[in-house]
Amino acid sequence: MxxxxxxxxxxxxxxxxxxxxxxxxxxxxxxxxxxxxxxxxxxxxxxxxxxxxxxxxxxxxxxxxxxxxxxxxVSPELLARLLDERARTKAKVAELQAAGQRLDALIALATHPDSDSCPATLDRAAAKSPAP
Amino acid sequence: MxxxxxxxxxxxxxxxxxxxxxxxxxxxxxxxxxxxxxxxxxxxxxxxxxxxxxxxxxxxxxxxxxxxxxxxxVSPELLARLLDERARTKAKVAELQAAGQRLDALIALATHPDSDSCPATLDRAAAKSPAP
DNA sequence: CTAGAACTTGACGCCAACGTCAAAGGCAAA
DNA sequence: TTTGCCTTTGACGTTGGCGTCAAGTTCTAG
CATH class of the missing domain: 1.10.1660.10 (Multidrug-efflux Transporter Regulator; Chain: A; Domain 2)
Known part of the structure; x- marks a missing residue:
């Protein structure tokens, strides 16, 4: 082809x-x-x-x-690099999931307007933002 | 500061x-x-x-x-974008995990040399590579 | 045999999130 | 006041994975 x-x-x-x-x-x-x-x-x-x-x-x-x-x-050097890369991907997954939860919280805030009165959700959405 | x-x-x-x-x-x-x-x-x-x-x-x-x-x-337009971005992050997580498993298989291949004789591992490592 | 679609190499463009250098000015301690 | 680090704006450089012309060549259907 x-x-x-x-x-x-x-x-x-x-x-x-x-x-x-x-x-x-x-x-x-x-x-x-x-x-x-x-x-x-x-x-x-x-x-x-x-x-x-x-x-x-x-x-x-x-x-x-x-x-x-x-x-x-797999050579030893390549193995080392593989372990390194695997760690990197795992870290990236964790980071992505953390950010994904932040997005989820924001989405919840938009789809359930009453979550304005739910401190837990807000804490998850923006844990350290200045309190009103 | x-x-x-x-x-x-x-x-x-x-x-x-x-x-x-x-x-x-x-x-x-x-x-x-x-x-x-x-x-x-x-x-x-x-x-x-x-x-x-x-x-x-x-x-x-x-x-x-x-x-x-x-x-x-959150405005409606922003909500739409958020949903989009969340989908993107979820897809990315899935992709990363898939690739992570590939790396794991390679690592297993390196750390357990006898996995040469384990077709399942090889299949996971390189599902469609030409058979020897 | 010929039209035109598909292919070739070469080279510049792009974008995002900064890095990096330069020349100049601000700030705090002694 | 002087020393010396910190900060300022401005502007060009970098990196990766291609996109996108451009000008010329090859392949294939009819």
């Missing part, structure tokens, strides 16, 4: 695919004329790459990670 | 504090000489701002949010 079809299938732009190749995340063979050709497996490859990006990893880290996934072997 | 002390207390740079002010997120009074002066409450204010940033909100959204928090009143 060529780059356009892969882009459609994996729901990314062709620009992104070329960028992934440039970063060493994705390989391709070429036609006689120089156009990129991908195997069907490339679709899942791209989805994996996207998932790792979504996890907050950078191209550089992903580039180190993919060979380890393929080889099913 | 002046900008340096606030920066120390809230664990952000002075540059960030000036940026927040520029974006309308933080106010300050001035000395006769023009230096910024903050009340003690500014520390919590900055922490709140940081938390909202951490949640993936932009300056623009935060700038709309803060007055609503202060006034304890």
């Amino acid at each position: 060529r780059i356009g079809e892969l882009a459609d299938r994996a729901c990314v732009s062709t620009r992104a695919l070329r960028y992934y190749e440039e970063q060493g995340l994705l390989r391709s063979s070429r036609t006689a004329g120089g156009q990129r050709v991908y195997p069907h497996s490339a679709e899942d490859r791209v989805r994996l790459i996207r998932e790792l990006y979504t996890a907050g990893l950078t191209s550089r880290v992903i580039a180190e990670l993919l060979p380890a996934i393929d080889a099913r072997h | 002046r900008i340096g002390e606030l920066a120390d207390r809230a664990c952000v740079s002075t540059r960030a504090l000036r940026y927040y002010e520029e974006q309308g997120l933080l106010r300050s009074s001035r000395t006769a000489g023009g230096q910024r002066v903050y009340p003690h409450s500014a520390e919590d204010r900055v922490r709140l701002i940081r938390e909202l940033y951490t949640a993936g909100l932009t300056s623009r959204v935060i700038a709309e949010l803060l007055p609503a928090i202060d006034a304890r009143h």
Whole structure:
């Protein structure tokens, strides 16, 4: 398959695919004329790459990670980095959830106008704001 | 307190504090000489701002949010945006956790070398990779 | 064989949240 | 008063993951 079809299938732009190749995340063979050709497996490859990006990893880290996934072997240094990244993602999840609760409190404040008289909700919404 | 002390207390740079002010997120009074002066409450204010940033909100959204928090009143448009943002954070949490599990699988692969023979772990680590 | 869709490389653009340097002025202690 | 740190505005730099032309080439349907 060529780059356009892969882009459609994996729901990314062709620009992104070329960028992934440039970063060493994705390989391709070429036609006689120089156009990129991908195997069907490339679709899942791209989805994996996207998932790792979504996890907050950078191209550089992903580039180190993919060979380890393929080889099913993780070097000690990479393991250290993995532990580090995992900690980072866990922290990020916690932070996101905390902020999510703040948003929830604000939403509750908007959908239940009587929560104006509910100190607990307000405390959760803006714990340290100046009291009226 | 002046900008340096606030920066120390809230664990952000002075540059960030000036940026927040520029974006309308933080106010300050001035000395006769023009230096910024903050009340003690500014520390919590900055922490709140940081938390909202951490949640993936932009300056623009935060700038709309803060007055609503202060006034304890949320307009319908803002409510819609809040619901949107909350959905976004929830989706992000899910994505992060999915990627986190992938990292966990890789870590397991590194710390328990015999998991090479555990198809389930491998499936979780790289569900669609070509089989050896 | 030819039109035109899809593809190529190259290079600049973008955006957000600051970092960083510069030159100048403010402030407090001795 | 002087020393020396703190602060001011202004402006350019950075980073990442692409978007977006541009000008030229390749592929494929008819």
